[in-house]
Amino acid sequence: MTDPRDDADFEAYLDGDSPVSRRYAQFASEEPPPELDTEILEAARHAVRPNVVPLKKSPRRWMMPVTVAATIVLSFSLVMSIVFDPSVIPTDNEMQLKTLLKENDMAQAEARAPAADAIASAAPPPSMPGENAMGRAKPAKKMETTGLATQAIDMPAAGAPASVALSIDAAGSTVRDTSELLADLRALAPRADADELAAAEQSRLRRENGAFAALQSKSLPDEADLADHAAGPDADDEIGKILALFDADEEQAALDALKSFSRSRPGHPASQIYFEWSGDAQ
């Protein structure tokens, strides 16, 4: 059982009105040492401060400018390589070639007109029912390359079908088809296009090898054959003229010229073609 006075004193104590609290407060005045305060406050500051790491060179500092510079240099190099790529930009030779092709077309057109008039006036060809249906090859373009080698050749326009004209004699009998011969002759001509040039070159080499093999099988090569074989540009000129005759529908004249060419230059691939086509003996 509690003393009522104790209860009253305790309630007074809880209310803050007690001699006990006052007496305790009189001597309770100790403080922690200042160095302890400093230590604790420093720890508190250190705990919430962001970690201040010593300044050191970060490898990423130079990465951005170097990346930008490298990107600019590479982009500039790429653009320059595209702009000044020789395979993309037409060279002077190619520009000159195009000009010459245009001039050649114009010259051929002019030269073809009197030739056609002359043919028409001399011997008009008999009417051929299938001529129009068969179609005609487009006029060959005369290409002359400069800088590499000076040669004039005839070549059909790209995509143009080879001539398939049938030669009919006066009696109406059909003679041998010159289309295959013409195609083989055209195959000898170099092409402006790289692929076509390569194919023509391969074809020419094959034929030359065949001719050379034929000569070897026959006998030792005579000096005339070797001279003919070495005279490439002149022979090509003549073949070009022959092809031009074909293109001008002067077939008989072309065959005569080819026959003459083949006999004068039996070692030339065109001659071999002609001999194979015509069956003439060399």
Next chain:
Amino acid sequence: MLLVMATEPDDKTLMIRYRKGDETAFELLYSRHRGPLYRYFLRHGVDRETAAELFQEVWAKVIQARKRYEPTAKFTTFMYTLAHNVRVDHHRRAGRRPDLAAVSNDPELITAPTRGNPDSVVEVSATMRRFRAALDQLPSDQRDAFLLREEGGLSLADIAGATGVSAETAKSRLRYAVRKLRDALGAENGGDSHD
């Protein structure tokens, strides 16, 4: 005093501000509670060095707990709960009761008024010694409840929470402590404890 209390942020606000990185908030919080907490350990019968160690340990725990601190209770309840546990762990590690005699004989722990006539000074100093002796002779739990009330300003419920006992137990401990201290003062004043 009321004006100051109204203008200064409370302990919870300071702790939240410190959690967000406000160093000055902690400084203010520390300045409010540094003395009472230090005396809480000192009155429990430990020497100054041990009191400083325990004091520092509590503040270290406060700093560490800033991120998980939630203002669900008074800051003093939170801090003195830490202090109570630190003190109990210390005595458990020491394996002995605090050397109260050493503390009572420490002349620096008895602060006497420096003004007044010499007779009054001597009388007050004697009263202080008796009061200190009565405080030191209190059972540890009763002294703990009394110090939590006096230094921490904890209510009975807060004392119960901090010490892990029921409110009735906390009230009983505090009641006994107050009556013994009052009796010590009353014997000095001829049985009248009221000043």
